[in-house]
Amino acid sequence: MNKKLKxxxxxxxxxxxxxxxxLRDHYTHIWKMQEGLDAxxxxxxxxxxxxxxxxxxxxxxxxxxxxxxxxTNLVGGTETNSDCVVISLxxxxxxxxxxxxxxxxTVEAGTVLEHVHEAVAEENLIFxxxxxxxxxxxxxxxxSTNAGGLRVLRYGMAKEQVLxxxxxxxxxxxxxxxxxxxxDNSGYDLKxxxxxxxxxxxxxxxxxxxxxxxxxxRVSALLGVNHYKxxxxxxxxxxxxxxxxxxxxxxxxxxxxxxxxxxPSLVKPPLSQAYKYYVLVxxxxxxxxxxxERLSGLLEQAMENEWIEDAVLAQSDSDLEWFWKIxxxxxxxxxxxxxxxxxxxxxxxxxxGEEVDRIxxxxxxxxxxxxxxxxxxxxxxxxxxxVGKSEQNETIINEINDIIYQNLRELKGSVSAEHxxxxxxxxxxxxSKSESEIxxxxxxxxxLDPNNILNPGKIFDL
Amino acid sequence: MNKKLKxxxxxxxxxxxxxxxxLRDHYTHIWKMQEGLDAxxxxxxxxxxxxxxxxxxxxxxxxxxxxxxxxTNLVGGTETNSDCVVISLxxxxxxxxxxxxxxxxTVEAGTVLEHVHEAVAEENLIFxxxxxxxxxxxxxxxxSTNAGGLRVLRYGMAKEQVLxxxxxxxxxxxxxxxxxxxxDNSGYDLKxxxxxxxxxxxxxxxxxxxxxxxxxxRVSALLGVNHYKxxxxxxxxxxxxxxxxxxxxxxxxxxxxxxxxxxPSLVKPPLSQAYKYYVLVxxxxxxxxxxxERLSGLLEQAMENEWIEDAVLAQSDSDLEWFWKIxxxxxxxxxxxxxxxxxxxxxxxxxxGEEVDRIxxxxxxxxxxxxxxxxxxxxxxxxxxxVGKSEQNETIINEINDIIYQNLRELKGSVSAEHxxxxxxxxxxxxSKSESEIxxxxxxxxxLDPNNILNPGKIFDL
Numbered sequence: 062m063n064k065k066l067k068x069x070x071x072x073x074x075x076x077x078x079x080x081x082x083x084l085r086d087h088y089t090h091i092w093k094m095q096e097g098l099d100a101x102x103x104x105x106x107x108x109x110x111x112x113x114x115x116x117x118x119x120x121x122x123x124x125x126x127x128x129x130x131x132x133t134n135l136v137g138g139t140e141t142n143s144d145c146v147v148i149s150l151x152x153x154x155x156x157x158x159x160x161x162x163x164x165x166x167t168v169e170a171g172t173v174l175e176h177v178h179e180a181v182a183e184e185n186l187i188f189x190x191x192x193x194x195x196x197x198x199x200x201x202x203x204x205s206t207n208a209g210g211l212r213v214l215r216y217g218m219a220k221e222q223v224l225x226x227x228x229x230x231x232x233x234x235x236x237x238x239x240x241x242x243x244x245d246n247s248g249y250d251l252k253x254x255x256x257x258x259x260x261x262x263x264x265x266x267x268x269x270x271x272x273x274x275x276x277x278x279r280v281s282a283l284l285g286v287n288h289y290k291x292x293x294x295x296x297x298x299x300x301x302x303x304x305x306x307x308x309x310x311x312x313x314x315x316x317x318x319x320x321x322x323x324x325p326s327l328v329k330p331p332l333s334q335a336y337k338y339y340v341l342v343x344x345x346x347x348x349x350x351x352x353x354e355r356l357s358g359l360l361e362q363a364m365e366n367e368w369i370e371d372a373v374l375a376q377s378d379s380d381l382e383w384f385w386k387i388x389x390x391x392x393x394x395x396x397x398x399x400x401x402x403x404x405x406x407x408x409x410x411x412x413x414g415e416e417v418d419r420i421x422x423x424x425x426x427x428x429x430x431x432x433x434x435x436x437x438x439x440x441x442x443x444x445x446x447x448v449g450k451s452e453q454n455e456t457i458i459n460e461i462n463d464i465i466y467q468n469l470r471e472l473k474g475s476v477s478a479e480h481x482x483x484x485x486x487x488x489x490x491x492x493s494k495s496e497s498e499i500x501x502x503x504x505x506x507x508x509l510d511p512n513n514i515l516n517p518g519k520i521f522d523l
Numbered sequence: 524m525n526k527k528l529k530x531x532x533x534x535x536x537x538x539x540x541x542x543x544x545x546l547r548d549h550y551t552h553i554w555k556m557q558e559g560l561d562a563x564x565x566x567x568x569x570x571x572x573x574x575x576x577x578x579x580x581x582x583x584x585x586x587x588x589x590x591x592x593x594x595t596n597l598v599g600g601t602e603t604n605s606d607c608v609v610i611s612l613x614x615x616x617x618x619x620x621x622x623x624x625x626x627x628x629t630v631e632a633g634t635v636l637e638h639v640h641e642a643v644a645e646e647n648l649i650f651x652x653x654x655x656x657x658x659x660x661x662x663x664x665x666x667s668t669n670a671g672g673l674r675v676l677r678y679g680m681a682k683e684q685v686l687x688x689x690x691x692x693x694x695x696x697x698x699x700x701x702x703x704x705x706x707d708n709s710g711y712d713l714k715x716x717x718x719x720x721x722x723x724x725x726x727x728x729x730x731x732x733x734x735x736x737x738x739x740x741r742v743s744a745l746l747g748v749n750h751y752k753x754x755x756x757x758x759x760x761x762x763x764x765x766x767x768x769x770x771x772x773x774x775x776x777x778x779x780x781x782x783x784x785x786x787p788s789l790v791k792p793p794l795s796q797a798y799k800y801y802v803l804v805x806x807x808x809x810x811x812x813x814x815x816e817r818l819s820g821l822l823e824q825a826m827e828n829e830w831i832e833d834a835v836l837a838q839s840d841s842d843l844e845w846f847w848k849i850x851x852x853x854x855x856x857x858x859x860x861x862x863x864x865x866x867x868x869x870x871x872x873x874x875x876g877e878e879v880d881r882i883x884x885x886x887x888x889x890x891x892x893x894x895x896x897x898x899x900x901x902x903x904x905x906x907x908x909x910v911g912k913s914e915q916n917e918t919i920i921n922e923i924n925d926i927i928y929q930n931l932r933e934l935k936g937s938v939s940a941e942h943x944x945x946x947x948x949x950x951x952x953x954x955s956k957s958e959s960e961i962x963x964x965x966x967x968x969x970x971l972d973p974n975n976i977l978n979p980g981k982i983f984d985l
Contacts, residue, residue, distance in 0.1 A: 162755050162873030163904070185763075207708050215767070218706065221683070236959050242869040243903045244680065244940035246669050246719055247948070247955035248982050249964045253715035257708055274763035293624050301647075301736035304809035305677070305767025347766035351813060407704040411624030441705040442625070478706035486709070493709035497698050502711045508970045520710050 069104070069118050076115060077105040077152065088147075089132075100127070103147040109227065109235055109266045112148065116264070117233030119146060119514055126514050128260045130202030131173065133194035135403065136483030138206065138259050138519055150201050153266065156180050163241040164272045165224060170201025170265045177270065186272040189216035193389075201265045207257035209479035214440045215308040215345065216273065218479075219256065225269035226252040230262075231510040239269050254505070259481050260516040262509045276345035280352045281309070281375040282360055283384050285336035289414025291368040292338055296410075296440055298368070299342050302359045306352065309343030311388050312439035314417065320394045320434055321387045328386055331373050340439075341388050391447065394434040398449025402458060404465050407442045407475040416468060417444060423464045424448060429457050443478035466492055482520045490521060531566070531580050538577060539567040539614065550609075551594075562589070565609040571689065571697055571728045574610065578726070579695030581608060581976055588976050590722045592664030593635065595656035597865065598945030600668060600721045600981055612663050615728065618642050625703040626734045627686060632663025632727045639732065648734040651678035655851075663727045669719035671941035673851075676902045677770040677807065678735065680941075681718065687731035688714040692724075693972040701731050716967070721943050722978040724971045738807035742814045743771070743837040744822055745846050747798035751876025753830040754800055758872075758902055760830070761804050764821045768814065771805030773850050774901035776879065782856045782896055783849045790848055793835050802901075803850050853909065856896040860911025864920060866927050869904045869937035878930060879906060885926045886910060891919050905940035928954055944982045952983060 070078055079087070085097030106112040119126050125145040132139050141147055150171035157167040161184040166177060174195040177188045190203065192210040202208075204226070208219045216222070225239040238252060255263045286292055292312060300307050313321075318339045322330035332339065346352040356374065363369045375381045395401040408416050417435055424433045429450045437444035448461050466476055469492050476482075476489045490499065503523060506513070513523055532540055541549070547559030568574040581588050587607040594601050603609055612633035619629040623646040628639060636657040639650045652665065654672040664670075666688070670681045678684070687701040700714060717725045748754055754774060762769050775783075780801045784792035794801065808814040818836065825831045837843045857863040870878050879897055886895045891912045899906035910923050928938055931954050938944075938951045952961065965985060968975070975985055 163871045209706060234959050236963060237957060238960060240935045241871040242937055244671060244869050244905045245937040246941055246943045247937050247939045248944055248952055249720050249967060250715060251960055251963055253712060258711050276766050302809050304738050347764050407706050409625045409703040411622060443706045473702045475704055475707040475709050477709045479708055481708045482710055490710055495699060497696050498700060498713055501698060501713055504970060505711060508966060
């Protein structure tokens with residue numbers, strides 16, 4: 062262990078310290094389970110005051126510090142090296158207060174998402190943010206990466222679920238605004254600096270999260286569509302007709318749907334595999350019978366307008382489960398290939414049809430590409446690709462990146478809708494952000510973290 | 524005119540310059556119509572490049588610069604003095620693009636809110652933000668103060684309506700991110716710095732605004748309630764039962780309702796003036812008959828649960844207009860008093876009943892207070908007060924402020940839910956924000972505007 066770090070153990074004996082083989086043998090990144098965690102020391106503080114003292118010492122000694130939540134990040138945002146100290150929030154995982162009147166829950170940043178879901182269910186409330194990694198992902202990581210998921214259309218991204226935040230700055234300053242109020246225009250909205258900045262400007266330690274009433278009815282339908290212009294018409298049609306209850310409008314390209322409903326997948330196709338697009342519509346409401354009738358009426362109108370080739374309405378809970386299993390099993394495609402690359406780009410909604418056609422065509426012409434599936438939250442303009450390849454090396458990775466990203470600058474899209482930049486997308490940041498924006502990001506980083514100790518080298522290099 | 528300013532006219536002859544008596548005779552603040560605008564010069568640039576050149580020169584010469592939109596600010600946020608230059612955005616008022624597929628409108632910051640409403644109506648879309656000053660307020664001012672209004676519950680505050688922003692920094696740098704995408708996690712969300720910071724960190728010049736489908740049905744009911752605990756139960760009841768369509772849940776205290784439905788007001792009371800609270804519920808949906816039946820059913824349940832003393836359902840457009848006129852005529856009370864003071868505080872929802880009782884009691888004991896009305900967006904925790912007084916001086920103003928604000932620190936509320944801090948609430952900022960938060964605000968101000976030229980002395984003093 063670095064000699065400097067010994068100061069820490071002397072000053073703060075009550076925090077938990079792990080190093081050497083204890084660290085390498087017991088901690089990994091979720092996506093690199095075979096490799097032990099590379100770091101000089103892991104500190105697991107039990108409260109914000111301990112964390113603040115540690116961080117002040119680390120800052121005074123210029124020691125690179127990487128914060129770890131559930132380590133489910135997809136872009137290398139929690140990557141470490143042997144020189145750095147890891148601060149794990151695993152022991153700061155208390156639910157501080159659930160307030161059904163204010164419809165808020167106040168939690169420590171190490172609280173696992175699923176525990177929040179379970180706690181609020183008792184009050185018939187929901188915390189609407191959810192995704193596959195909910196059993197591992199922690200609130201601190203979720204907020205610092207502004208996570209999305211399946212119901213952004215209805216409820217918004219992670220940052221839109223936050224009323225108050227407590228953060229520790231690089232120099233140990235505790236910045237606390239744990240208010241349960243929805244509206245506050247008293248001065249700058251400082252919490253926005255820390256959400257989506259991937260742990261580079263401060264460490265989120267507590268949050269007041271906004272809760273919603275639990276919907277009591279869920280309806281869904283799967284549509285087969287052949288023209289992208291009809292997908293846009295259908296989005297307007299269902300959004301307007303289901304006014305306020307539309308919670309999902311997921312688009313799957315034929316390659317995704319066919320893969321997800323063919324062997325080795327055990328899931329049968331609810332509709333023929335003959336259409337270009339499949340739209341999965343979902344409504345969350347309060348009156349099952351009326352919601353189902355309304356959705357059925359909207360489907361009929363869409364049929365009459367010839368926007369839909371075929372459609373099937375979920376008539377039972379098992380239908381709902383069946384349809385959504387198709388959309389949620391995103392790893393079926395990846396598992397069929399030796400090497401895979403994942404993308405989560407944003408494109409303005411009107412341009413998606415044409416641009417995805419171009420991308421799929423270009424990918425199909427690449428000699429090492431074996432399989433591609435495309436799907437996404439089309440109402441949010443967010444499209445995911447999984448590209449399976451027969452071979453993997455840096456040149457091939459870059460070629461695939463170039464095919465996916467090449468028009469995004471001109472289209473005013475984004476290289477990352479949800480996952481963030483981390484280290485994997487750093488080279489492509491300038492597609493989403495102008496020079497003056499990147500310059501201002503760096504100015505903010507230098508202002509809030511002058512010694513560049515917090516997750517340095519993530520998002521951009523100084 | 525200051526000699527330094529002559530440089531400006533030489534460099535930028537095409538921008539419009541106004542000074543001297545032209546300025547004093549033709550421009551005023553909306554709330555001080557009797558006083559001419561006090562400033563050394565008004566510049567009215569026609570585009571962002573002109574504005575950038577001007578600002579660079581002003582910055583190089585350390586000249587205080589105040590940006591003016593519609594000048595409808597309620598907290599002195601656009602106040603000027605004879606040394607400063609005013610930049611008016613009145614000529615930068617073009618609607619650049621209305622994109623029905625992306626459901627966005629891109630506008631220059633000088634565009635008046637009502638013009639946005641009119642433009643999007645043609646596509647059967649809405650820009651949901653609205654308030655009394657919509658015929659004067661400009662988008663730039665609305666975003667830089669993060670305005671609210673009546674439908675925040677359903678659609679959010681101003682900043683939640685923004686996808687992309689163009690801003691000019693103090694040194695003239697143009698920071699442009701005019702993207703029509705809903706999700707973008709590529710680096711820091713810089714636009715958040717400029718929304719709600721009251722023109723102190725940069726000048727907003729263009730925005731991409733998010734539009735929503737136009738609801739085709741509107742239903743409403745007015746309820747008489749006697750216990751605040753029932754108001755909370757009713758909020759949950761209607762929010763859950765109207766799932767996604769609830770767009771208004773406005774609370775009026777008896778003093779407000781009685782004033783608004785008694786002479787000299789010409790509006791009759793739809794319900795007896797005997798109850799402690801009046802709740803105005805609104806739903807925006809897509810099926811009038813079903814929405815009305817549902818609201819009616821929810822009212823019956825609430826009656827059976829004894830949460831409501833009496834209720835009336837709007838059965839026609841004229842009923843809707845009648846009920847909402849009561850809530851929207853906020854100046855009826857003010858107009859009956861010689862001097863009035865307005866407040867827009869936030870309190871956690873569970874604490875509102877008790878705290879407003881305390882405030883009303885304390886105000887009624889103040890010898891100069893003649894009239895008080897309380898009302899607000901209770902679902903957002905935002906309560907307004909209008910306090911009418913027989914006499915006006917600084918001591919009385921401060922005494923009234925103290926009565927309203929005295930428990931907000933402890934309650935973790937806010938001195939400004941919507942209107943901002945400006946100059947009028949500067950002395951009370953520390954109630955809403957901690958020392959370390961105010962210190963970080965000042966650090967950000969010094970970083971983005973090192974010469975302190977942009978709206979200095981607003982929100983805080985450096």
